[in-house]
Amino acid sequence: EPEVTQTPSHQVTQMGQEVILRCVPISNHLYFYWYRQILGQKVEFLVSFYNNEISEKSEIFDDQFSVERPDGSNFTLKIRSTKLEDSAMYFCASSPSSQDYEQYFGPGTRLTVT
Amino acid sequence: RKEVEQDPGPFNVPEGATVAFNCTYSNSASQSFFWYRQDCRKEPKLLMSVYSSGNEDGRFTAQLNRASQYISLLIRDSKLSDSATYLCVVTSDPLSGGYNKLIFGAGTRLAVHP
Numbered sequence: 001e002p003e004v005t006q007t008p009s010h011q012v013t014q015m016g017q018e019v020i021l022r023c024v025p026i027s028n029h030l031y032f033y034w035y036r037q038i039l040g041q042k043v044e045f046l047v048s049f050y051n052n053e054i055s056e057k058s059e060i061f062d063d064q065f066s067v068e069r070p071d072g073s074n075f076t077l078k079i080r081s082t083k084l085e086d087s088a089m090y091f092c093a094s095s096p097s098s099q100d101y102e103q104y105f106g107p108g109t110r111l112t113v114t
Numbered sequence: 115r116k117e118v119e120q121d122p123g124p125f126n127v128p129e130g131a132t133v134a135f136n137c138t139y140s141n142s143a144s145q146s147f148f149w150y151r152q153d154c155r156k157e158p159k160l161l162m163s164v165y166s167s168g169n170e171d172g173r174f175t176a177q178l179n180r181a182s183q184y185i186s187l188l189i190r191d192s193k194l195s196d197s198a199t200y201l202c203v204v205t206s207d208p209l210s211g212g213y214n215k216l217i218f219g220a221g222t223r224l225a226v227h228p
Binding site (some may be wrong): 031033037041042043044045048056058089091092095102103104105106107108110 | 158167218221
């Protein structure tokens, strides 16, 4: 069964450093998403991406964040200058179309900012 | 008012019990509704979509009441493996231009004991 994959599973970084979280969505999917979950809190939407551009972003997704689909398979989330409060699980998700609301989640990357 | 509200629990039930979770959502324009299951430090996994007519999948039954903006999940004959956090999820208002971002509740914890 096809699945969304994410690397790395755990990333530790120092405050102020840049990190890139990587995702490989399911191959025939067209819509891509990033969500985050701070420990003990709910899952929160960050950004959606379609046709090589951002279609929607949340208030959390400020200028420190960017997304990219550098090739036909990868979908990346970059945090330019990490803060302590960026520590969270980051989940990538994908869905086949805008009419198919079911989103399939990757296993997540745990980001720890020290 | 929170966009999606759930009783955090925990619900501690014996094996074989029937347990019901409830959820309310604030945006009457939400189009799609889901229950996701999340195990500790894992990604959310789709349990079932929720339809106005109600739907059943084995031991799980989901109901939607659009007039009351209320969603429910019933689990019959609970198993130890049902222990998890159950997330009530709605999609954003399509008229706001959103590309189906998922809005999560904080989840209800279920612990099934022998």
